[in-house]
Amino acid sequence: MEKLSISDLHIILVEPSDTQRKIITTLLLKEKVKEIDPVSTLSEAMSAVKAHGADLIVSAMYFEDGTAIDLLKFIKENDEFKTIPFMLVSSENRISKLEEFKQAGVAAILPKPFEPLHLSRALNASLDLINHDELELELFDIHDVRVLLVDDSKLARNHIRRVLEGMGLQRIKEAENGAMALTFIKDEAFDLVVTDYNMPEMDGRELSEFIRFNPETTHIPIIMVTSESADSAHMANIQQTGVNALCDKPFEPTEVRQMLAALLGNE
Numbered sequence: 001m002e003k004l005s006i007s008d009l010h011i012i013l014v015e016p017s018d019t020q021r022k023i024i025t026t027l028l029l030k031e032k033v034k035e036i037d038p039v040s041t042l043s044e045a046m047s048a049v050k051a052h053g054a055d056l057i058v059s060a061m062y063f064e065d066g067t068a069i070d071l072l073k074f075i076k077e078n079d080e081f082k083t084i085p086f087m088l089v090s091s092e093n094r095i096s097k098l099e100e101f102k103q104a105g106v107a108a109i110l111p112k113p114f115e116p117l118h119l120s121r122a123l124n125a126s127l128d129l130i131n132h133d134e135l136e137l138e139l140f141d142i143h144d145v146r147v148l149l150v151d152d153s154k155l156a157r158n159h160i161r162r163v164l165e166g167m168g169l170q171r172i173k174e175a176e177n178g179a180m181a182l183t184f185i186k187d188e189a190f191d192l193v194v195t196d197y198n199m200p201e202m203d204g205r206e207l208s209e210f211i212r213f214n215p216e217t218t219h220i221p222i223i224m225v226t227s228e229s230a231d232s233a234h235m236a237n238i239q240q241t242g243v244n245a246l247c248d249k250p251f252e253p254t255e256v257r258q259m260l261a262a263l264l265g266n267e
Helices: 018-030 042-052 068-076 095-104 116-130 154-166 178-187 204-213 233-239 253-264
Strands: 010-014 035-039 056-059 086-090 108-111 146-150 171-175 192-196 222-226 245-248
Touching (some): 018 035, 018 116, 035 042, 042 068, 068 095, 095 108, 095 154, 116 154, 116 253, 146 154, 146 178, 154 171, 171 178, 178 204, 192 253, 204 222, 222 253
Parallel strands (some): 056 086, 146 192
8 A cells, every 4th residue: 555645644633722723734734734624622523533534633632522532532442443543732741631642542742832843753653653664674574473462451552553563563462461461471472572561460560570580581572661751760660670672652653663673683
């Protein structure tokens, strides 16, 4: 299938403020986006998606008829629309408010106001989700790499799986928490573990410690996916467990591609 470029994107822009809609539309036009469908409410956005779909949804957080999480879940839980990338644009900076979006698999989160560079990066991250580009490895056939994906959020697992599948990874097994992952690891061989940090029963740190200190699994590369800041005390502790790479949520394809090439491309 022919790859899309930014100029090919059909974007639904969901923003309650007339002024903000005009500002964001202008910035999108400067990035060479040609088709922008502006709406001001969640109900209008859902109607637009149902009527003609979209390549990307760019949405504010708060509306008179709900919040963007309602729209995001509508998209992600509908088989027809779940592959549409979702970009959040908001002045909200409370971690607790943004966490749900990160867990649900947004393509990008942009602050208000944002710089053109931020928008360009977010648009390219969205394109990476749309355009599949298989990763070529010297030592592996990417199709044969066995991945264990561990996250207690189904929406997050769906998003991460989509990113990995877009790079050619096909053998992906999912676990809802570290305890379930351990049962799989004891019975099956894996070439890579991609795990969330915050999970019930057994978190990503405990799972990573088991993998790293068990002689039979110590060789398996581990990517830890987290929405925590890199300089937090938790992250410092995680790095001591032998995690090979830390990846932020949103789970960006470009960053992940570089990690996979480094982890799987060397003996």
